[in-house]
Amino acid sequence: MSYATLMVYVNVDHASRALVSVSADLADRFSAKLIGLSSLAVVPPVVAEGVVVVDHASELELAQMRKSLAETGEKFRAAAGVVRDTEWRSALEIPTDALIRESRCADLIVIQKSGPPIDFYRAADPGTAIMGTGRPFLVVPGGLKTLAAEHILIGWKDTREARRAVWDALPFLRQAKRVIVIEICEGDQKEAAHHQVNDVVLYLARHKVRAEGRVETRLMGPGAAQIMGFAEDEGADLLVTGAYGHSRLNEWIFGGMTQDLLISTTICCLMSH
Template sequence: MTVASVMVFVDPAQQAEEQVRVARSVATKFQASLIGVSAFAVEPDFVGEGVVIQETTPEDLKRMKAELAEKERWFRDVVGLPKERVEWRWDVEYPVAFLANEARAADLVVIRNMYRKVDPYHLVDPAAAVLRIGRPTVLVPERVHELRADRIVVGWKDTREARLAIHDALPFLKQASQVSIIEICTSNEQDRARRGVRDVARHLQRHGAKAETDVRVHTAESDAHQLVRLAKDAGADLIVTGAYGHSRLGEWVFGGMTRGLMDEAPFCLMMSH
């Protein structure tokens, strides 16, 4: 895999620049094009006692479209890349649905990490995005403006999602000065885990990555907290992992490790599903 195009979602009313600057740093790292996308949906009319109290008018729709188009100027000013390397796409549509549709044009998608209940009319729910868009996704926390990815931690377990994450992250892993492949397991699984991470390390080394391995046993702290702590100790600014989740009654539900990382990580996460 190569990274030739990076896509980033921009909230229509956004003023903070974190995930846009991270997307720019990734595009610069790989000399990739950068695609900004933005959308918000028309909220349904509010009806009280049989009377329409709030109704979207043609003027409202015109104003919404103008706001989305105007956001392009802000986006281009922030990224500061040559015009031919930057593209802007927008629509009056649900943000996650629009992003999932447009992601066909990207190798990698960058979004803000807001793992809490979000407004589905204006914001991208990262849980829904990661599980729907079919592209590796970088989740950017608050106050992070750059992704150097010089030291990377891989949260490993021998699953389809983790294998996909390793493959998707290869462009980053090959350029990193240090890649730590970490599996957290029970005490009686250590031999099996060591064999597995050694295989992964050799696989990455054949691709030119500088990979090392580490097997840890579950402790009283959560696995997510332990992995974040180990990443901090390694001086990493990126954790690569599979995303484990499903939809239940319209709600996107994550497994404990995935949810914990999204809640706790103070640096970028790269997830594949």
């Protein structure tokens, strides 16, 4: 198993050369095709007291949006550099919807970490996209220019999402120099946690990944802060974890750790739902 196609979502307002550079390096490492994607949507009419305040976009506005997307495509190509197999795609629709739709052609999607608020007509929402695509996402902190992925931390939880994340991360795990599987649990669950972590370590060994297991007792405060602190102490540069949430009236409500990691992670996170 490897990644044959990577897709990177490029924000039209903040086209990150560093993000594309990370994606291009990974595409080169895995001998993969790299697809760049960006999207803009027309803001729908606003009605106040029965009067339309903002009407549909004019042809001039649509032309400007297409021009902005084309310019973003040129920035993508320039930043991708020597990657041989690249493609640019753009759309005039809700960015998150475009990303979910186009994800059918990618094995891994790279996106920049973004905190609230998000302009849903000009930027893709990483959380909603992760939940809707059925593909793993690599969430990259702003400013990061390279990802060695030499020391990987797997945040384990005995769930479908975590199992999916471990499988999706195998191309990275096989190339890593060190892999740690960690479960953070309540004090009375340590025996079960050790058994689960050991199973994951043995599973990875059968896939030619040498890993070590750790179990830590949950501390007071956010779980994301504890696991990020552990990652920093161990020098990890990639965190692999499941993404947890549920839909309520078409809005994704995320678990605390998933939400915190999407907003505050200081290292790359590979997330699967």
